[in-house]
Amino acid sequence: xxxxxxxxxxxxxxxxxxxxxxxxxxxxxxxxxxxxxxxxxxxxxxxxxxxxxxxxxxxxxxxxxxxxxxxxxxxxxxxxxxxxxxxxxxxxxxxxxxxxxxxxxxxxxxxxxxxxxxxxxxxxxxxxxxxxxxxxxxxxxxxxxxxxxxxxxxxxxxxxxxxxxxxxxxxxxxxxxxxxxxxxxxxxxxxxxxxxxxxxxxxxxxxxxxxxxxxxxxxxxxxxxxxxxxxxxxxxxxxxxxxxxxxxxxxxxxxxxxxxxxxxxxxxxxxxxxxxxxxxxxxxxxxxxxxxxxxxxxxxxxxxxxxxxxxxxxxxxxxxxxxxxxxxxxxxxxxxxxxxxxxxxxxxxxxxxxxxxxxxxxxxxxxxxxxx
Ligand code: HSE
Numbered sequence: 001x002x003x004x005x006x007x008x009x010x011x012x013x014x015x016x017x018x019x020x021x022x023x024x025x026x027x028x029x030x031x032x033x034x035x036x037x038x039x040x041x042x043x044x045x046x047x048x049x050x051x052x053x054x055x056x057x058x059x060x061x062x063x064x065x066x067x068x069x070x071x072x073x074x075x076x077x078x079x080x081x082x083x084x085x086x087x088x089x090x091x092x093x094x095x096x097x098x099x100x101x102x103x104x105x106x107x108x109x110x111x112x113x114x115x116x117x118x119x120x121x122x123x124x125x126x127x128x129x130x131x132x133x134x135x136x137x138x139x140x141x142x143x144x145x146x147x148x149x150x151x152x153x154x155x156x157x158x159x160x161x162x163x164x165x166x167x168x169x170x171x172x173x174x175x176x177x178x179x180x181x182x183x184x185x186x187x188x189x190x191x192x193x194x195x196x197x198x199x200x201x202x203x204x205x206x207x208x209x210x211x212x213x214x215x216x217x218x219x220x221x222x223x224x225x226x227x228x229x230x231x232x233x234x235x236x237x238x239x240x241x242x243x244x245x246x247x248x249x250x251x252x253x254x255x256x257x258x259x260x261x262x263x264x265x266x267x268x269x270x271x272x273x274x275x276x277x278x279x280x281x282x283x284x285x286x287x288x289x290x291x292x293x294x295x296x297x298x299x300x301x302x303x304x305x306x307x308x309x310x311x312x313x314x315x316x317x318x319x320x321x322x323x324x325x326x327x328x329x330x331x332x333x334x335x336x337x338x339x340x341x342x343x344x345x346x347x348x349x350x351x352x353x354x355x356x357x358x359x360x361x362x363x364x365x366x367x368x369x370x371x372x
Pocket of ligand 1: 137164168356
């Protein structure tokens with residue numbers, strides 16, 4: 001088996017750090033020669049890998065990049081725009097594994113979510129495709145959770161309402177949520193332990209603070225603590241946001257559907273930290289018994305945790321706090337809606353930095369290595 005030279009760009013960012021952590025814990029670095037790339041710190045010490053210190057290489061240096069078999073980038077779309085086309089035009093024929101959205105919808109790329117679309121990935125690699133791109137985190141966590149229903153082709157349409165964690169917006173947004181929480185908590189600090197303080201006066205003091213220009217809002221632009229923001233990313237058209245547009249576009253590309261599944265819903269940012277949750281309403285193609293539906297969902301792959309639809313199990317297992325930092329995809333609240341026997345509802349939770357971003361990338365590298 002050929003030992004591959006693998007370059008990592010953006011390994012210190014939020015997705016990059018999770019990728020590094022996962023690769024370390026799975027001992028992935030032992031099978032490759034890792035080269036760490038930096039857009040600003042070339043020549044400085046890089047991470048220590050298996051006890052060996054590394055030196056950062058210039059992420060813009062074509063000679064260095066041309067010498068790599070694989071480039072994994074978590075650096076963002078601007079880096080991809082600057083480097084990818086240029087490298088390909090110059091004849092570089094390595095594997096480009098990317099977390100950013102820039103190349104996702106190109107015909108020359110395949111989307112990565114191998115527990116769901118391993119066949120599409122294999123077919124793409126066999127046809128010589130070398131741009132392997134991670135999908136949107138909301139789409140990936142939704143598909144990982146309902147893979148059994150999509151694979152059995154029983155969904156006529158799906159309507160996700162999302163509850164997206166602040167980490168999806170970026171590291172600075174996570175800090176800003178925590179800063180806001182601190183300011184807002186302190187706003188009524190003197191009253192919280194005062195039994196004579198009325199809720200009306202606590203609420204007024206906190207609401208005034210939430211609306212005050214002194215609230216830190218540099219990154220979100222609005223309060224996110226004690227609030228929800230029902231718009232993510234830019235508008236595409238007709239009042240649909242780009243995050244909402246991705247649901248149908250990327251799902252159908254991941255699955256390679258001939259007859260696209262209709263998917264649309266409302267994407268909402270909430271004050272959770274790193275797991276995206278979604279309430280998904282579906283119309284099934286036929287009336288399927290609930291037991292059969294549950295069996296399709298839970299047998300799709302090993303990471304599904306089907307949570308029984310009880311109050312206790314739901315509140316213990318089907319929350320961002322329970323799921324964050326794990327590879328588990330929690331699926332619960334599975335029930336037929338009273339609207340009619342083909343209408344199904346489910347609530348799903350997945351860590352947007354793991355299955356939503358880093359994990360499909362490290363698994364793509366493994367797939368490539370195993371094909372050498
Ligand atoms: N666009 C996602 C979000 C990030 O804003 O939550 C993950 O692709």
